[in-house]
Amino acid sequence: MRDPVNTVVLLGAGLIGSGWAARCLAHGLDVVAWDPDPSAEATLFANVDNAWPILEEVGLQSGADRSRLKFETSLETALSVADYVQENAPDDEALKIRLLNQADQLLPPDVVIASSSSGIRPTLLQEKTQYPQRVMIGHPFNPVYLLPLVEIVGGQATDEDALRAGAAFYRSLAMRPLLAPVEIDGYISDRLQQVLFHEALYMIDAGICTPAQIDAAITGGPGLRWAFLGPMLTFHLAGGEGGIRHSMAHWAPEVANRWTHLPAPDFTEKLVNATAVGCEEIQAGRSIKEFERRRDRCLVEIQRALDEFWFPPNEDGWPDMPQ
Ligand SMILES: NC(=O)c1ccc[n+]([C@@H]2O[C@H](COP(=O)([O-])OP(=O)(O)OC[C@H]3O[C@@H](n4cnc5c(N)ncnc54)[C@H](O)[C@@H]3O)[C@@H](O)[C@H]2O)c1
Numbered sequence: 001m002r003d004p005v006n007t008v009v010l011l012g013a014g015l016i017g018s019g020w021a022a023r024c025l026a027h028g029l030d031v032v033a034w035d036p037d038p039s040a041e042a043t044l045f046a047n048v049d050n051a052w053p054i055l056e057e058v059g060l061q062s063g064a065d066r067s068r069l070k071f072e073t074s075l076e077t078a079l080s081v082a083d084y085v086q087e088n089a090p091d092d093e094a095l096k097i098r099l100l101n102q103a104d105q106l107l108p109p110d111v112v113i114a115s116s117s118s119g120i121r122p123t124l125l126q127e128k129t130q131y132p133q134r135v136m137i138g139h140p141f142n143p144v145y146l147l148p149l150v151e152i153v154g155g156q157a158t159d160e161d162a163l164r165a166g167a168a169f170y171r172s173l174a175m176r177p178l179l180a181p182v183e184i185d186g187y188i189s190d191r192l193q194q195v196l197f198h199e200a201l202y203m204i205d206a207g208i209c210t211p212a213q214i215d216a217a218i219t220g221g222p223g224l225r226w227a228f229l230g231p232m233l234t235f236h237l238a239g240g241e242g243g244i245r246h247s248m249a250h251w252a253p254e255v256a257n258r259w260t261h262l263p264a265p266d267f268t269e270k271l272v273n274a275t276a277v278g279c280e281e282i283q284a285g286r287s288i289k290e291f292e293r294r295r296d297r298c299l300v301e302i303q304r305a306l307d308e309f310w311f312p313p314n315e316d317g318w319p320d321m322p323q
Helices: 017-028 040-059 075-079 094-107 123-124 160-172 190-205 210-218 222-226 233-236 239-252 253-258 269-283 288-309
Strands: 007-011 030-034 069-072 084-087 112-117 135-139 150-153 176-179
Touching: 007 075, 007 135, 017 040, 030 040, 030 075, 030 160, 040 069, 040 288, 069 075, 069 269, 075 094, 084 094, 094 112, 094 123, 112 160, 123 135, 135 160, 160 176, 190 210, 190 269, 210 222, 210 269, 222 233, 233 239
Parallel strands: 007 030, 007 084, 030 069, 084 112, 112 135, 150 176
Antiparallel strands: 135 150
């Protein structure tokens, strides 16, 4: 696979495409973005400008320069300079299959094509390509320019070399790749996030609580822990010296089942409205951009605290826990 990666080509330049652009530029790479919507160019540059001050503060790598970002209107021209392709089009299976197939026809076989999809299986995305061995998922998290996690998922035809090249590329961007050993819809992280989201929607739909109460129930408690204690270590510590065995004996399945609803409710107009009105109440007239700036500041400070006080990362980038 292509090494070194000097030029990254982004297919789709919305929220996630812009986030990749900012991260890659901050690491001294050339970035070419292509998007079929002409208005995407202005949004892309505005999003990168919005992210740049916090990236300067975190520390730009050698060669980092916003002028190394180009917007291309021709897919063919954009792909002609690619060392690595990151696709960020909407999560529509047919659309992504078409786009990846087009890219595959235009690219030499040593260029990785990674999709930012939040849940589509890579085997579906690679089925119609000529070189399926270089097609994989590289699923990031918003804001891509600050959050280190990227889930790597290979399909049935993905080559080990492509997975290794993808992991090395993301590490070069100071990310922490998590290689999913088994392909599954939604991968690992979004399956976990969706369970919580379904339960929240169920409680809003049933009139049990408001969106603001749901956010309060997470941000002051479990959410503060989640930056460093995942759900597993959380419940391990919840069992005291008895660990997770004690926790699980305590919350026997028949009790735990009564605490969850699990199936997602139908997205009726009433539910969508109640959810949106509740979120707008939390927003309280403040702009999304202001929320983004404050969120970014908090993410940087949380990561600084983790660097200082939590277990140092191992070579995979994950905290090295004592055995
Ligand atoms: N939003 C998130 O939090 C998040 C997080 C991780 C991954 N993702 C994934 O990233 C991808 C992009 O999501 P987003 O949030 O940036 O969406 P978005 O709507 O902000 O951006 C999508 C962009 O794709 C463009 N587009 C439309 N048709 C296209 C086509 N045929 N080819 C190329 N581009 C096309 C649109 O013009 C738009 O600029 C999706 O697969 C999504 O699941 C999103």
